[in-house]
Amino acid sequence: MSNDSTPKVLLVGHGGMGRLYAEALRSAGALAGVVVRSEGSEQRLSKDITEPVYRDLSLAIEQLHPDALAVLTPTDLHAHHIRHGIAAGIPVMVIKPAAVRPETARELKQEADTAGIPILVAHEGVFAPAYRALEVQIQQGAIGSVLEVRWLKEGQDRLSGGRDADPIDDSTEGRNVGHVYATAMHEIYVANRLAGRAAPTNVTVHHANASIRVPELDAVFTYPGGLQFRLRYDGQPDKEFRRGLQVIGTEGNLLWLVQPGATILQCRTANGTRDLPFAGTHTSNPAEPVISEFAKLLGPADGQVIEGLDAGANALEGARMLAQAVADHLSIPITLDDLAGGTDRLEAHNTQDDGT
Secondary structure: HHHHHOOOOEEEEHHHHHHHHHHHHHHOOEEEEEOOOOOOHHHHHHHOOOOEEEEHHHHHOOOOOOOOOOOOOHHHHHHHHHHHHHHOOOEEEEOOOOOHHHHHHHHHHHHHHOOOOOOOEEOOHHHHHHHHHHHHHOOOOOOOOOOOOEEEEEOOOOOOOOOOOOOOOOOOOOOOOOHHHHHHHHHHHHHHOOOOOOOOOOEEEEEEEEOOOEEEEEEEEOOOOOOOEEEEEEEOOOOOOOEEEEEEEEOOOEEEEEOOOOEEEEEOOHHHHHHOOOOOOOOOOOHHHHHHHHHHHHHOOOOOOOOHHHHHHHHHHHHHHHHHHHHHHHHOOOOOHHHHOOOOOOOOOOOOOOOO
């Protein structure tokens, strides 16, 4: 697609992941401008980038006439910014989680569907080339019907580029259920998708250490139809980092393993093990596949099924279910809305409080 025909996307928010998405949009020739929250951020960023920088989202939309909106702001502002896009009649991409509450995500879906506006929830994991290649194998029947999904994460994750490390507060170590909520949503998104785009119906926690320094978890989710999803973390610092997804079917299994220096994707059946090709590596900008998918959404309609607000709501339900189960297992009182970001705002504090 030439630069002249590339849709222009207005980015709202320029934090850690916002910077990655700005780079991906800029590389595609699609970054129309950036909206930030504070005057200081506006002044600093205006010196660093060539695209226009705003503090007022409504003014930016009015002056730039973007083809789409990309929302990478704090979770409690997502609903407010998505509604800006719906009101402007332009597609919206929002970074996960879709909102604070699953009910809000479902309300937004209704509003967007009524207006005929597509909303894409950006979760880098389900757009990763290796995962998409794994999904194609499932769709082609390579392992038969899916029975079980297993996620394992060992060691200290140092491959999630773009995200600032969470600060460690010793007073909450071992009791940081909010960290479990935020971290597990990555794997829950994928498991929900593999379970037929459904939300889990139940979760049982066998072990948990709600810690940033040494996260530990052993939980089993159950889905409609009986599919099970086992999620395990073993964050012992002496273990080399690796992250593995195994999908077990009636006729074989698929393995996606990421570790420093290598990504493995294999199909294992009675006929043997074969390596599966895929484009890209874990060292690529994780935002680029998402932006490519969003660009397709902005082109001619082809009936593709998108990772939308319904998927976002299902992931929120699963993450909340897990957070409550971990809290019960550890006998820790929690308020789910507080863990999830507070309250979905109907509007920002003022007309210029629109970015991050």
